[in-house]
Amino acid sequence: MSNQALFESTIRHVAVLKAASDEEVQLIARMGIQRSIEDGAFFFMQGDPAEYLYIMLTGRAKLCQIAPDGQQVNLRTLNPKQLFGAVGAVDPQATYPACAQALEDSSAIAICSAEFRKLLEEHPHLSFGLMKLMTGYISEMQNRYREMATEKVEQRIARVLLRLAGQTGKRVEEGVLIELSFSRQDLAEMAGTTLFTVSRVLSAWEKQKLIATGRERVMLTNPHAVMRLAEGLDEK
């Protein structure tokens, strides 16, 4: 498949652009260039000028923030067909508010923010898709913020597992399997805690047969119980 065709077929399935006509899809595809990066490399760093926006083609990446002191927080994972890094299309002077780091060898369509902005001006109905994405983010971040502020570690870890299960979990005989390169450290960054605490909590749950763990691997053998934990029911 030619690059152009590959781009088009991917773009056609991007949620944000579902209102795009065939013609618009073609236009966007022509604006794109492919960028492939290795596991651990960055599509962009927090604070860089937001010159490109991206649409994930293959692989996975994480959006994360790095505090001045080096501590990291994981905001979300980026999967194929997801659009990310679009701030530049809205404000030409914007810088990325987070960094995007590949969790495995990955590739994405890179589109020049300024060009995309022009496209938005000429095809304004596309803005609605983008705005919907943004309001969704806002709403999600507000919820996560509340969770971080009011819930305790166990609940937050349970939520992380459920979110991952929903995004990339595979249903197998014994439960739902999350098998990706997520170390305890990564889980800790998603839950806002330390790898030690994550390890301890998962061990405890394993003893209670709620989950089964392995190296960079978690299986939810009793997803329903994990959901109850996330909701903070079981309050002892």
Add this chain to the structure above:
Amino acid sequence: MSNQALFESTIRHVAVLKAASDEEVQLIARMGIQRSIEDGAFFFMQGDPAEYLYIMLTGRAKLCQIAPDGQQVNLRTLNPKQLFGAVGAVDPQATYPACAQALEDSSAIAICSAEFRKLLEEHPHLSFGLMKLMTGYISEMQNRYREMATEKVEQRIARVLLRLAGQTGKRVEEGVLIELSFSRQDLAEMAGTTLFTVSRVLSAWEKQKLIATGRERVMLTNPHAVMRLAEGLDEK
């Protein structure tokens, strides 16, 4: 001043709509109706269908989330000329992701989301202002999320004070005064902690002469020291 004239002069100074022409400002003003509510009342509740968006006229309100168990988290305060509750203009089926509660008797221009959406369709350049607002929110929420995840209580409280000082602080002889109806409880909800902890921390700072406190009142006598605390420098 007639309502229409009042609306227009307010709308003209709304940051999100600064790209609006005089004509557009008039159009928007005509769509608005005034809503006045009492201290403690709600413009809208989390989960309500987002039928209206608002522009604050007088008073102040807080945007907050309420957890299923009743715990609250404070997201931001709304001041005059700020636009809020605009999700409905983007997605007709959206519900408000937070609630807006008046901190004092307040009034706002209420604009029907569906009408505003039509306006956006016909005057698409206005979308850019809205999108810029949204990306700003996202970026801010991501930062706050990181802070909540990685910083400890003292730092977060310091940040809350600085944010309030920046928004509504008055410069007086002895320092910067924050004199609003923010109880220790409110501060706790903003910092993601408990009123007891806030009280203790503020008492400690008062002993060190960094601040002076009173009932629903805080004065930063040594703002620079508070900034250092917020940055987590002073690490003992």
Add this chain to the structure above:
DNA sequence: CGCCTTCTTTGCGCTTGCGCAAAGAAGGCG
């Protein structure tokens, strides 16, 4: 002025979860 409500402080005990160190798996790769 005095009562009443609301807000604030403080003491005390205790839980949660962090920090570190050290040891134990699990792969990867030559």
Add this chain to the structure above:
DNA sequence: CGCCTTCTTTGCGCAAGCGCAAAGAAGGCG
């Protein structure tokens, strides 16, 4: 196969911050 790296677990001690109760200000209002 065996070494090396990376990931994970666990024990132990400790500090931060929560929860509660009770008492002490500060206003508000009749």
